[in-house]
Amino acid sequence: MxxxxxxxxxxxxxxxxxxxxxxxxxxxxxxxxxxxxxxxxxxxxxxxxxxxxxxxxxxxxxxxxxxxLDYINYIDYVTTGFFILELFLHFLVCPQKKRFLNDNNNKMDVLLFFVTLLYWCVTVDFMRNNSYRNLFVFANVIMMLKILRMFRLTKLYTELRILLITLQKSIKELILLFVTFAIFAVLFGNLIYYSEMSESETFPDSFIGIWWSIITMTTVGYGDYVPKSSIGYFAGVITATTGVLIITMPIAVIAGKFDGYYTAYNTNKTKTKMRELQKQEHHNSVAPLYNTAIMN
Structure with missing residues (x-):
């Protein structure tokens, strides 16, 4: 919507x-x-x-x-009302109210409830007033938080839950990635700015250089700003190569953790199935003897 x-x-x-x-x-x-x-x-x-x-x-x-269009608003009202009613009924029938409120999914639903109320209260009149225009924009932006309801699928798909656990256990690696990336982005942003000092049409300041370094290190390459001098070309090569190395190493560690958790999950799942099969085979082998003993 x-x-x-x-x-x-x-x-x-x-x-x-x-x-x-x-x-x-x-x-x-x-x-x-x-x-x-x-x-x-x-x-x-x-x-x-x-x-x-x-x-x-x-x-x-x-x-x-x-x-x-009217039908878009109607769909929004119906779906929002459904989720609010579901949250209210879950809270009523839950025997442990404190545990219910401490659940992350339920906290998210409560947050989205207040976000929706804010969105409905902020009318288009706020946009006509320059002082409150940013509030209207903010209300529309936070309405996108509704997509967070998709995380409820973690209760249905174990693989998605494993992915979230992997990210949770990889906080240190992610922080290291962002900090290292930010340091080199500032470094290469200033490097490309001073490398292109002789060119008046590119990189008017270091902030544009930082933008360029982030886009280059992530191998996106929009092409809105490009170096034109030989030194700038060399700086671009160093920036792109360093970006690939910085991103690859932490991602490999995170992928290794996910593979370990997923392998352990499949192993436990296989062991559980084997136990169930052994119990079933034991039951099938004992049942005829038990029936024969009763008949005799």
Whole structure:
């Protein structure tokens, strides 16, 4: 739902009117919004098709001037009500209320409940006020936390639970990875900046250099900023090579832990099945003798 409400195909005018007449506007003023709306009629509803033109806040105006389709809101209300009712009923029938509240999944549901209330309280009027506009954006961002409900699948899939346990047991390795990565990102960000001092069109400051070093070390390479000097090329090679080494080593350790936990799980699972088969075979071998003794 969070993705659908951002798509213009799933939004309609708040106050449907006839298509606006075009008026000449100045293209020199970047603060003016020269966006025009083309509308099409779908089931007597005016659906907005905004054109991305100049103007820094055309996305904000999209949320102010339009609203999601009604059925999207209905689905949101029904699903949210279902989860709230489920949480309330679980709390009522749970014999140990304290243990229920200490469960991480239940804590997540309680958090999402208050997040949903905040989202419903923050209306579009907040966007019309520049002072509260960030609150509206924040409310929409935290609504994406609903996806965290997917972690309930850990109760159904043991493999996913093993993955979470592996990450929990690998906190030290992950911290080491992020700290080392941050240090080298700052180092190579400044290195590429000073390497490109002779080039006026690339890397205007060290912060852009840090952005470039992060993208290069993760082997993403957007290509928005690239070195143009020989020294810059050499710095790029060193940055990419170092990034691969930094990321590979902790990931290998984490993967080894996951393999160990998963192997132990499969071993215990196999032993449990073998015990059950032995019990079944023993029962099948003893049952005929017992029946014969009774008949005699």
């Amino acid at each position: 969070s993705c659908m409400v951002t798509d213009t195909k799933f939004r309609v005018d708040r106050t449907p009117t006839s298509p606006p007449t075009s008026t000449p506007t100045s293209t020199n003023n970047r603060n003016q919004l020269t966006r025009t709306n083309s509308t099409t009629s779908i089931s007597n509803v005016s659906v907005v098709r905004p054109v991305k033109e100049e103007g820094l806040d055309w996305k904000m105006k999209l949320f102010i001037d339009t609203k999601p």
